[in-house]
Amino acid sequence: MKQGAIPQGVADEEAYPNTRVAWTAVGVLLLLYALAFVDRQIISLMVGSVRADLGVSDFQIGLLQGFAFALLYALFGLPLGLAVDRLNRRRVIFVGVIVWAAAATACGLARTFPELLAARLLVGAGEAALAPAAYSMLSDLFPKKRLTLALSIFTIGAQLGASLSLAIGGFIVEAAKDGVTLPILGAVSAWRFAFLVTGLPGLGLAFLVFLIPEPVRRGAGKFSGTWRELFIFLRTNIRFFACHFLGFSCIMAMAYARLAWLPTYFQRHFGWPVGQIGLVLAVFGFVTGALALPLTGAIVDRWYSRGIADAHFRFYVYGGIVATVCGTACFLMPTPTLFFILAGLATIPLGMAAIAAGAIQIVTPPALRGRMSAIYLLFTGLAALTVGPAIVGVFTDLVFKDDALIHLSLASSNLVLGPIATLAFILGLAPMRRAVAAANLRNE
Numbered sequence: 001m002k003q004g005a006i007p008q009g010v011a012d013e014e015a016y017p018n019t020r021v022a023w024t025a026v027g028v029l030l031l032l033y034a035l036a037f038v039d040r041q042i043i044s045l046m047v048g049s050v051r052a053d054l055g056v057s058d059f060q061i062g063l064l065q066g067f068a069f070a071l072l073y074a075l076f077g078l079p080l081g082l083a084v085d086r087l088n089r090r091r092v093i094f095v096g097v098i099v100w101a102a103a104a105t106a107c108g109l110a111r112t113f114p115e116l117l118a119a120r121l122l123v124g125a126g127e128a129a130l131a132p133a134a135y136s137m138l139s140d141l142f143p144k145k146r147l148t149l150a151l152s153i154f155t156i157g158a159q160l161g162a163s164l165s166l167a168i169g170g171f172i173v174e175a176a177k178d179g180v181t182l183p184i185l186g187a188v189s190a191w192r193f194a195f196l197v198t199g200l201p202g203l204g205l206a207f208l209v210f211l212i213p214e215p216v217r218r219g220a221g222k223f224s225g226t227w228r229e230l231f232i233f234l235r236t237n238i239r240f241f242a243c244h245f246l247g248f249s250c251i252m253a254m255a256y257a258r259l260a261w262l263p264t265y266f267q268r269h270f271g272w273p274v275g276q277i278g279l280v281l282a283v284f285g286f287v288t289g290a291l292a293l294p295l296t297g298a299i300v301d302r303w304y305s306r307g308i309a310d311a312h313f314r315f316y317v318y319g320g321i322v323a324t325v326c327g328t329a330c331f332l333m334p335t336p337t338l339f340f341i342l343a344g345l346a347t348i349p350l351g352m353a354a355i356a357a358g359a360i361q362i363v364t365p366p367a368l369r370g371r372m373s374a375i376y377l378l379f380t381g382l383a384a385l386t387v388g389p390a391i392v393g394v395f396t397d398l399v400f401k402d403d404a405l406i407h408l409s410l411a412s413s414n415l416v417l418g419p420i421a422t423l424a425f426i427l428g429l430a431p432m433r434r435a436v437a438a439a440n441l442r443n444e
Contacts, residue, residue: 022141025212026150029134030157032097035205036127037161038198039104040069042169043120044263046191049173053189054113062393065260068117070385073124074378081132081374085225085367089133093209096129101202108188108195131357132373139361139369140215145305147361148312151354152297158353159289162259163282169194170278218366225367233368234375240363240435243428245376247316248356249383250421254327255350256388257413258343261406269407270336284340288347297354304362309436312359316425319349324418331411346414356380363435365442391416 043050043065051061083092103122110116134154142150172194188196234241262281266272272280296315303311323346330342357373364372395409396402 021213022138022150025137025141025215026153028208028212029093029130029137030154030160031208032093032130032205033134033154033157034161034164035097035202036100036130037158038165038168039100039123039202040127041162041165041259042104042194042198043107044165044169044260046169046173046194049189049191050116053191054116056113059390059393059397060113062260062390064116064120065256065385065389067386067390068120069124069127070382071124072121073128073385074382076125076128077132077374077378077381078371080129081371083129084133084136084370084374088214089137089370090209090212090214092129093133094206096126096133097202097206097209098126099129100124100126101199101206102126104199104202105196106199108192108199110192128374128377131377132370135357135361135373136370137212137215139366140218144362145301148301148304148354148358149294149297151358151361152293152351155351155354156290156293159286159293159351163286163289165198166263166278166285167282168198168278170275170282172197173278174273174275229365230368230371233365233372237363237431237435237438240428240431241376243313243424243431244356244359245379245383247313247320247421247424247428248352248376249380249387250417250424251316251320251323251350251352252356252380252384253388253391254323254414254417254421255352256384257392257410258327258350260389261392261410265331265406265410266336268404284344285347288344289351292348293351293354296348296351297358300355300358310429310432312355312362313425313428313432315355316349316352317422317429319352320418320422320425322346323349324414324422327414327418328411331407331414359432363432363439365439387417388413 043061050056050064056064080092080096100123103119103126106119107116107123110119135151138150138154139147173190263274263277266277266281267274300311300315303314308314326342326346327350330339330346333339333342356376360372360376361369391413392406392409395412396406399412400408
């Protein structure tokens, strides 16, 4: 047994720390997750300015919002997942935050498209540390029957960060539309100033992670955490993981397409100014996400505690249908009010990170959770962050060939991705039941 691990014979409720410690950890990790999404999504309000300043196309903007971030996010996932399984998880998070905050700041200093592309790559590399470490820590702080709710609260950080990026970005673009003059740097444009303002605070906020005590790792069981064990575990549960990765990749791609292109959609389709877009989308995104995430997490936890072993996939059989119908129809509505009604319904299943992560943690042996989370984020993140923003640009540039038809591009992307996700979850119900049963037999 690994040093510091809790024997598996210890009673489930007694083995976990008190709720104050556990929920303090959720709060700190939520804040860092919000910071990550501010730095990740702030570019979505800068599309017009970046295009004008650097002379790039919608497809290149899609690369900056998706592929450039996702590439190193995926490549660094496995080594960082191994670090999560073997090292102090607080230190892994700290280094990751410092790297991504410095890279996000560097985005504001980029003078060419390749420079901005390189900075976005490093943002992805740094952010790859947070989620696997957070999932692993929370799995050692909460019992399984309450884990999805805890992960859902943590995931509110994504909604908060995405909303703050819109609010802060919209305010800066309007307030500094003529540029600002900074010490040393001199005159900088509004989009550069936005990257500097949102990137620099992370260099200080990184130290907050040391407010969390490193949780004791729960029982090692028959798994010592070797790579061979990891690959055997993956092969044994290949149908579960194939359906999980495909289904949640499509759901996540739908969410990232919306995050990346909603500001541009409101500019082109309804003629809204950037400041109004930032404020309205910030409020809408945070309110709907903050309401939906705890609700969906509590529903899945309740189903699971009642013996519904495939609760996480079963929820998304229904959720995939809602995301497809409402997510497609909202972009065909003639007024913003009708858009927000249907988009609000689509938001409920699009907030999938906690449920997806919860399913991974529940079936995976403790000694493998960091790398297993990294593999999940590698496949789903690379697919979703690449396909989500880019598919909209592809529809606009190559299919409809008209910037003004972005609403059709967004609707089409949902109509393609949603049914694939729903089918994957239907096919994954039985494999998830088997994977959960195997974990229960191992007494994890």
